[in-house]
Amino acid sequence: MSLFSSRPKKQSNRLWLDLGDLGDLVHPGGPHEQWQDHGLGLLRTILKQAGVPTDLASTRAVTSWDQLAPQMAGYDMLLMNVRSYTYPPALKAARLFKQINPNGLVLTGGMHATVAPDEMAAVAEFDRICMGPGENVIVDLVKDPSAFPRVFSAEGAKSMAEWPTIDRTMWPQPVGWRMKRKWKWRWPMEPECGWGPGPVATIITSRVCPWQCVFCNENSYIPRIGRRSVDQVIEELNTLDRLYGVGSVVIHDSMFFQNPKWLKEWIEKYPRQTKNWSYWAAGRADTVRQWPDLFEALVKETNWRTISIGFESGSDRILKLLNKECTEEDNFFAIDLVNRIGDELEAKGERPPVFWSNIMLGIPGEEPEDAFKTMRMLKRMKRVMPSIAFYAPYPGSALGYQLIAEGKSLMSKDNYHRYPDDEKVKGVNYQFYRDLLAGKYDAEINRGLAPSARGAEAYQGALIKA
Ligand code: B12
Ligand code: SF4
Numbered sequence: 083m084s085l086f087s088s089r090p091k092k093q094s095n096r097l098w099l100d101l102g103d104l105g106d107l108v109h110p111g112g113p114h115e116q117w118q119d120h121g122l123g124l125l126r127t128i129l130k131q132a133g134v135p136t137d138l139a140s141t142r143a144v145t146s147w148d149q150l151a152p153q154m155a156g157y158d159m160l161l162m163n164v165r166s167y168t169y170p171p172a173l174k175a176a177r178l179f180k181q182i183n184p185n186g187l188v189l190t191g192g193m194h195a196t197v198a199p200d201e202m203a204a205v206a207e208f209d210r211i212c213m214g215p216g217e218n219v220i221v222d223l224v225k226d227p228s229a230f231p232r233v234f235s236a237e238g239a240k241s242m243a244e245w246p247t248i249d250r251t252m253w254p255q256p257v258g259w260r261m262k263r264k265w266k267w268r269w270p271m272e273p274e275c276g277w278g279p280g281p282v283a284t285i286i287t288s289r290v291c292p293w294q295c296v297f298c299n300e301n302s303y304i305p306r307i308g309r310r311s312v313d314q315v316i317e318e319l320n321t322l323d324r325l326y327g328v329g330s331v332v333i334h335d336s337m338f339f340q341n342p343k344w345l346k347e348w349i350e351k352y353p354r355q356t357k358n359w360s361y362w363a364a365g366r367a368d369t370v371r372q373w374p375d376l377f378e379a380l381v382k383e384t385n386w387r388t389i390s391i392g393f394e395s396g397s398d399r400i401l402k403l404l405n406k407e408c409t410e411e412d413n414f415f416a417i418d419l420v421n422r423i424g425d426e427l428e429a430k431g432e433r434p435p436v437f438w439s440n441i442m443l444g445i446p447g448e449e450p451e452d453a454f455k456t457m458r459m460l461k462r463m464k465r466v467m468p469s470i471a472f473y474a475p476y477p478g479s480a481l482g483y484q485l486i487a488e489g490k491s492l493m494s495k496d497n498y499h500r501y502p503d504d505e506k507v508k509g510v511n512y513q514f515y516r517d518l519l520a521g522k523y524d525a526e527i528n529r530g531l532a533p534s535a536r537g538a539e540a541y542q543g544a545l546i547k548a
Pocket of ligand 2: 291292293294295298299300336337366392
């Protein structure tokens, strides 16, 4: 098939460009590259409903920039949701778009625009840079960009309840039947990734996590916004099931396990008013310890079977340094509780819950013994999918800003989006961590571990993009 015959018909003069690594929707390295962008989905839905449609292209749906270039020709406007990890393709796309359409405008927003506007303002190709939520400005901006200064702040909705339900057909399609078959894509639903059966519905019920971990602290740059109501979330899931079929759910909230009142209502309604699909969602070890009964009820009654916890480290020294506000004891409590619930459910013939365990290595200041403690903590989990990343200093976070200011970050304009085993901070001994993940220090790690927890597992495969 020629490039041009696969090109969607042009229906608008405005092009929204979905961002990610080249080829992620053609021959993805893994399932997570295939998740769809809710910011893009929401804003394109709002535009469509306001009678301001956009065409769509995706850097993920092509395998080279030469393939993307003809898809950009003839447009007056390019729109992009720029996150720090998609900044390099955003920059390249903006330059390419201007070469092809010298009079075209490039309008940007998103997390990177919000936390690093100066970096973007230094690039002439970005014509508008919107800091903050775009739902209330996107229509006016697209209709009349000249009414806005080059860099501006926008105010969002008071509550996510005001957001329209995303029209998922606004999302890019995976390319080619082989790829669709391999990953069992049922677009516009998302493919299965090992957490639950497909088709997968990703949803967001809340936006901001109130904690202040120094490597993240998103509430310093994402304004407070009310959570969607339980009824709305259930209504959306049931509608998706009617339209496309739902196999399982991924709740993409940074912090699902917050607001006990909301969670109690979820326990009341979700199992009764839906097919009680199993789901992935995130919590924290300290709140699991604070509200163990609520947690257990959620796991058992609402089928919360992939439990993402940002354990990050097994060492109090590092947890303090990260301002995680969780202790080694909190982590052990959560692990032992999930192990126990898992045993109980398994004994009844039910699927046990599994941890999606977020771990960071290579945190500046970490000593080998801290890392050994982290690996020991991981081995205490009976059922776990480890998600290990070398610490990455993203702008927006307190520690990220600090390391960038000190000139210690190895993540720069062209390589924000690094690969799992890339080096991200000066002065960190990455060879030690590679050896650690390859199992070189297992004897050391196993010392002091209960015999049942001793494994000779190597964890290189658990490294994720960060
Ligand atoms: C879901 C999610 C994911 C998912 C899916 C990502 C996807 N395909 O969309 C997964 C799990 C894959 C993921 C992975 C990662 N993520 Co993530 N993720 C999120 C999360 C929790 C929600 C994103 C979301 O959908 N938000 C809701 C939508 C509506 O918001 P939005 O996209 O920002 O869009 C709004 C505005 O930005 C603005 N806007 C957006 N575009 C535009 C365009 C214009 C023109 C305008 C005017 C406005 C505008 O308006 C929108 C509506 O308000 C956010 C945190 C958060 N609360 O947002 C982190 C977040 C975006 N992720 C982050 C990071 C760091 C990562 C990882 C690197 C983490 C890691 N260590 O693995 C990886 C990178 C993956 C990769 N390399 O490809 C950071 C980004 C920081 C930064 N400086 O950019 C965030 C902010 C979390 C954090 N606090 O650290 N992530
Ligand atoms: S790391 Fe997790 S708990 Fe900490 S601020 Fe970010 S989302 Fe919240």
